[in-house]
């Protein structure tokens with residue numbers, strides 16, 4: 001199976017509309033080169049461009065959905081189209097990832113569960129998702145997560161409990177915490193004996209330099225491919241059967257102990 005991670009640059013000098021057009025052409029270029037294409041988190045606005053969230057929010061089936069559905073079917077690829085600031089007509093905004101099948105049908109929508117910013121930014125401007133999302137592809141099952149989610153291992157364990165073998169993380173991770181990004185991507189791969197496809201953004205927006213360095217990690221925790229800091233399409237070939245083989249040969253996941261007793265005190 002071949003996956004292409006589109007580490008698009010999100011810079012203030014470019015409008016969301018211009019970036020959408022560029023993303024369409026980058027996805028179409030993957031026809032015949034990849035089975036699965038991944039875009040990053042909030043690439044129309046930038047993950048840290050808080051003031052743009054409301055202004056650029058769109059309904060689930062808004063302009064990004066329409067263009068990405070068509071791009072997926074034009075290219076004939078499974079497309080994780082990254083996330084959009086979703087305007088729910090009956091609720092708050094959500095940071096929502098869209099996954100399309102090669103025929104351009106929506107296969108899944110994932111509302112980011114862990115919002116970043118503590119008491120500011122995304123944490124107050126967006127609502128929190130509550131549902132785990134997996135997507136069955138012909139050769140693997142994707143588990144979907146977004147950026148700050150990467151810090152919460154229980155979410156990934158939940159995805160694995162529901163059959164995930166390839167964990168896809170769309171992100172807008174900042175350069176200043178790049179060491180955490182690579183470390184956490186490898187940790188999630190090792191502890192879950194799964195592939196991790198972590199796609200970030202390049203460029204600088206809202207004064208926050210993005211880390212780039214999208215990375216693909218195998219179920220043994222080895223880095224199969226890593227991007228540099230700038231805009232780049234990172235294409236990697238991987239064998240989804242390695243997940244079952246690793247889990248058979250080193251069956252640590254089977255040794256999980258759930259429902260431990262609380263401490264009884266001093």
Ligand SMILES: NC(=O)CCC(=O)C(=O)O
Pocket residue numbers: 041047115116146147148149151171172173174177180
């Ligand atoms: N957009 C995000 O979720 C940023 C996460 C981040 O910067 C971090 O976890 O560190």
